Amino acid sequence: MIHRLASPALCTFLALLLQATHPVFAEDKKPDAPTAEKAKAPPPDWGAIFKMHWQNRVRAFKEQNLVFQNVVLLGDSITEGFDVAKHFPGRRVLNRGIGADVIGNNMAPDDPRGVLQRLDNSVFDCAATDVFILIGINDLNSGKSVDSMETGYRTLLQRLREHSPELRVHVQSVLPTRGNHDKQNTPVREFNARLKRLAAEYKCTFVDLHSLMADGEGRLKAEFTNDGLHLTETAYALWRGKILETMSWN
Missing domain, CATH: 3.40.50.1110 (SGNH hydrolase)
Known part of the structure; x- marks a missing residue:
């Protein structure tokens, strides 16, 4: 039911999270053979991701407030x-x-x-x-x-x-x-x-x-x-x- 209830902004955010955790789905192709370099890739920096999302949303709020003042x-x-x-x-x-x-x-x-x-x-x-x-x-x-x-x-x-x-x-x-x-x-x-x-x-x-x-x-x-x-x-x-x-x- 998420696709029926989520807002466009939330869907975009979820897509970014999906890409960060499962990059294979973002490119719609089969995964390459595992390599030592990929095996050592660090986990997503969730703090940075949420911080970026927060900053983008606040920026949008400010722009909307200026329009409706x-x-x-x-x-x-x-x-x-x-x-x-x-x-x-x-x-x-x-x-x-x-x-x-x-x-x-x-x-x-x-x-x-x-x-x-x-x-x-x-x-x-x-x-x-x-x-x-x-x-x-x-x-x-x-x-x-x-x-x-x-x-x-x-x-x-x-x-x-x-x-x-x-x-x-x-x-x-x-x-x-x-x-x-x-x-x-x-x-x-x-x-x-x-x-x-x-x-x-x-x-x-x-x-x-x-x-x-x-x-x-x-x-x-x-x-x-x-x-x-x-x-x-x-x-x-x-x-x-x-x-x-x-x-x-x-």
Whole structure:
């Protein structure tokens, strides 16, 4: 029944073992007359054979894992508006952005929002190798202090590190704003400075999107937004380039 149940890889391995122990079957011919040299041939080095098989299988696993890696974009409506199918064709990029979402600490009992409340279905259950986080502007718009936001973000990074220590975490700076949202630019800059320190503390990559999209006065460039907060396709294309660079996909 072995020929019906064994996988192709196992069949190949068994064939190699058969050749090592009975070389006559590998060449499909009658054995030569025994000689003194053949009589003294050492037995197969089973340790080396199994070691080679193990190394080959591990190499194959690594190659398969690279093919099936998932990159998660975690955030609010700015992330939700990122058309990953358009900007990352052929890549396994999952959009886990939800409009009006926040970090999620110190929430009212009747408010279910927050990335802290949805890490299982947004990151942990996604076979993720990388997560790019962009969250915080709605916390500011809800009146949260930078101190409270830093506390929540620290909790977020702690949970990611404790649950998935091999996960590559990319902390993205909160974007500048414009127009009716211009008042948030000062706390945004302060929060980003803290995010950079948190990223270093938790050994995460810090991705500076703020400098990439700010004009000379520190506001979101006019061509990057229609409402002072959300992004145009021009901005998403620029953001895409930063992710490609971070992932070494260029």
